[in-house]
Amino acid sequence: MSMKLMSAVLMSVGIGFAGAAWAANGTADVPGSVAEGKDFGCGAKGQKACPMQGWMKTVMQSATTSGDGAKIASALEYVAAKPPPGMPKWVAISKDGAEKAKKGDIDGAKASCKSCHDLYKAEYKAKLRDAAF
Numbered sequence: 001m002s003m004k005l006m007s008a009v010l011m012s013v014g015i016g017f018a019g020a021a022w023a024a025n026g027t028a029d030v031p032g033s034v035a036e037g038k039d040f041g042c043g044a045k046g047q048k049a050c051p052m053q054g055w056m057k058t059v060m061q062s063a064t065t066s067g068d069g070a071k072i073a074s075a076l077e078y079v080a081a082k083p084p085p086g087m088p089k090w091v092a093i094s095k096d097g098a099e100k101a102k103k104g105d106i107d108g109a110k111a112s113c114k115s116c117h118d119l120y121k122a123e124y125k126a127k128l129r130d131a132a133f
Contacts, residue, residue, distance in 0.1 A: 040130040052124070052133040064110055072101035072109050084128055087120050 042050040049057060060079075063071035080094035097112030 043125070043129050050129040051131065053129070055133050060113070064106075064113070067106050069101040069104050069106060069109070072106065073098040076101060076109065076112070082133060084120075084124065084131070087123070089119060090116065093119070 040050060042048050043053050048054075060075045063075045076094045076098035080091045080098065083090040093112050093116045097109045097116075100106075100108035100112065
């Protein structure tokens with residue numbers, strides 16, 4: 001059996017088992033091993049940035065680097081207005097960060113970014129990285 005064919009068979013079997021385990025657990029989360037097989041066409045080394053990734057690098061990173069509370073708040077309010085499905089704390093975390101930024105608590109605003117990343121980044125990348133933002 002050729003290496004390519006063997007790899008394809010093993011990946012299909014692995015995805016099947018992972019998918020079955022995932023379905024049996026009754027969760028909407030896609031296991032990392034399943035999501036890793038999808039080629040999103042963006043975000044990887046040598047590829048264009050994915051929509052949210054590009055926005056984060058240009059808008060959010062610029063705002064947080066500047067330390068300008070108004071810019072950070074505006075960016076976080078934009079994020080709050082675009083909650084992805086299945087991520088119920090997204091809006092509250094973003095709005096909390098925006099309020100902190102408006103009050104001049106830049107570290108608190110950045111902490112809200114971290115909490116959102118800790119909670120949702122892996123899932124977002126696995127499922128939605130190529131979605132419009």
